[in-house]
Amino acid sequence: MENKLDRIYDPHSIEQQIYQQWEESGNFSPSDDGAPYCIMIPPPNVTGSLHMGHAFQNTLMDALIRYHRMKGHNTLWQVGTDHAGIATQMVVERLLNAEGTSRVDLGRKAFTERVWDWKANSGGTITNQLRRLGASVDWTRERFTMDDDLSYAVREVFVSLYEDGLIYRGKRLVNWDPVLLTAISDLEVTSEEESGHLWHFRYPISGSAEHVVIATTRPETMLGDTAVAVHPDDDRYQHLIGKTITLPLVNREIPIVADHYVDPEFGSGCVKITPAHDFNDYAVGERHHLPIINIMTPRASIDLPGSRYHGMSRETARQEVVADLEQSGLVEKIEAHQYKVPRGDRTGQVVEPYLTDQWFVKAGPLAQPAIAAVKTGKIRFVPKNWERTYFEWMENIEDWCISRQIWWGHRIPAWYDEEGNIFVARTAEQANEQAKVLHGENDFVLRQDEDVLDTWFSSALWPFSTLGWPQSTKAYETFYPTNVLVTGFDIIFFWVARMIMFGLKFADDIPFHEVYIHGLVRDSEGQKMSKSKGNILDPLDLIDGIELEPLLKKRTTGLMQPELAPQIESATRKEFPNGIPAYGTDALRFTFARLATQGRDIRFDLGQIEGYRNFCNKLWNAARYVLMNSEQTKVMPIDQLSANTSIEKWIIAELQNTTRQIEQAYEIYRFDIASKCLYEFIWDEYCAWFIEFSKIMLRNPETDEATKQSLRASLVSVLDASIRLLHPFMPFITEQIWQTVANDRDGRSIMFERFSDSTVPINEGAVAEINWTKSVISSIRNLRSENDIKPGDKIVAMYQLLGDEPSSWLNQNILLITEFARLSSFKPLKDAPEPAVSSHLVSTEVGDFRIYIQTGDLEHAEEQLARLEKQLKNLEQQIKRTQSKLNNTQFLEKAPAAVIDKERTRLLECEKSRKLIRERQHRLSNHSLTS
């Protein structure tokens, strides 16, 4: 490392080089020393690239990891990626289509080989982006959910659950994506309200002229109706229960049944029942033992050989059915209707309830201990209110459909013989053994189940499968249960709940003690970021910067709806007329930390990150100043500083207060508080006061050498301590400065330094003295500004000690006051009668210390009088309020003594201030009369 900092802070020139050094030196692996601390990364999809949500989440995890590493813990941040079954298969299928071939052409074996190739060549995007972010994950332990050992864990879990009766196979109505041709789980279906129609049809009663009117949003499914239902207590239809209907168009006799499911208030009170194509109807069908007639192919076209609708898409069939019923005069009416349409979250296609053979996890028994773990406080959600969401879902949990009819994923370890017997086993050999037992000497052929498991199945094992389970490895013994899971609320059901269930079942313990749920990153307007809205910010663009043209291109290419491009382009031009400047990783990370308030979604706009980039610059330049002034000075722990002067004692006190607040904030995951404390301490105390104080003292020829040495040591050591506190949020700039401020680093990294030093007792006297000095300086600055005195002009000032502030405070700090306030002299006013001294005096007070300054003229007298008048008015109000409180016997009886004392003191202070202000008014108005 160089021993100097460049004049200009340039994040780009330091960040990548530093990360490479960290990674190469193996710094991210556990130290094998100290209490274990472990976080599991939510494995990003291997097809993914870093978005703002990742950047936010990983910033917080890295801060926690770095904090605990510096605290001396044996720290593991387990990294890896998820095979993302459907997403990855879609990506590779698109590539194949572009090449003019297809998944089916290749066949299963060649296709999965192709996916592995893709992964080897293109699957590292997001992990490399994590490096840019500074993530101190242990790359040597990187895992992929389809690694051999993790796949082994998957089979182990599947087989165990099967043996325990918690996995079963069955023909059930599932959510079917007719484009992907696979079942998906309830969670993968999203319902949006859409405009449609409510069709009212007349169904004729068999052998009668009567008919009933049924209403439906899906006319085409009437081809599969097997009943009409009414409410059992509905007087209108009592006489029809048990009779039959001749189903129009199909001419099938179907019964009228009574079922509580029907809401008599809705529509006509009669419901068509299609058990094969509706979840509710399926349940009704089961209750009444109705036949289940499937009328659709997997691609959701009509499957009724011999019917005129056979082969029609569901949309066409709908039109035709309605037209035909219309023709027969069976359409009562058609109403506009808003209704929820279920769509697959991957394809956006309307999902069909579809009757197929699938594998399910029986969730109820697994959920019970998982609920208890949170109820008893073994697992804590932060913020706590998410526990309610968790309970709500867990207490009403449905069985989980885990089989998927795709090729990329963990193949289900089940085999069938020709008679349909199922053999679930860890390996084909074991399945064979089982089959032998059954078949004896007879020949048989086994065929493995074609389906793969839902990707979330393997994700659910992540906290223990990555650590070596089912083997009892050192990592597993050391780091399970992990400390905290950091994730978004959107995957509490998908992932968090299932990890808890499986962790308790298989690793015999909770997977983590705490779950920190963070908010969603939105754009500056509060909109969700999405490609189709064209409002995506790429974290790397914020780090490296991007010109307008490439940004436009990025946002407008590959849109699902290309017609939106012009709109997106103009919005982008308006928001980023000059593109995006490079802010650097540290500024981005710090911004995320500052925005990480409890649970809320966060709005991201460039003003914020710019402010924190400026903070980086501030720190950088402060470090440059310190280097210039204390090059040969040794960095010391805070508790070993000699701290000769009050200002050193004061800044040490401030540092210690800040440290304590930060450590407390980490304990409760308040990254916003921790980062805010750092910002304020470094900028408002260390830079604005301490460095400025030090300049004056170091440059003063009368300062003795010992004091200078002490000051230099404090300057450099407090800087050193500050950047250690800051390191978890800003790893790069702090490393660069840390390497530079001392010569004896020997290639060590700041990431292993202690987070904070031992404390020394706070010197309250020094703190009071410096706070008083700061107030005096601020008051004079204020006076100067109010009187339009140019910052460069030196002025005469005088003071009066009216009370009992220690005169030592003044004597000790008179140089600082004089220099800071740019005074040519600062002397006692003696006992001269005030108005006689000068007609150009204005004054202010700090407690009982009155300060006068000389002004060149009094042209601002009117303004000042107005200001004083306003202050006076405020004071009067306060006095009145305080007095009425103190006159209130109820208040005096019931309020705590401390509060009453406070009010009394306040009253005295206000009255004193009022007196002083009146005096100032008096002086000012007299003088303005004379001038």
Added chain:
RNA sequence: GGGUGCUUAGCUCAGUUGGGAGAGCAUCGCCCUUACAAGGCGAAGGUCGCAGGUUCGAGCCCCGCAGCACCCACCA
């Protein structure tokens, strides 16, 4: 239909167990002062969504209302 969160300065948000309303950005003055103009000094700006209640005292606790956002659910 059930649930959750939000509403505080022009904007984005803090506000810990109830005890005199805060920050950043933006705005307005004045300064290119030898670490930093990505800076310094100073100023202005709020009926804490509305309406009640509890309390000596409410931004904070309770009830109601309104608006916004999100989650869950099988209403054809």
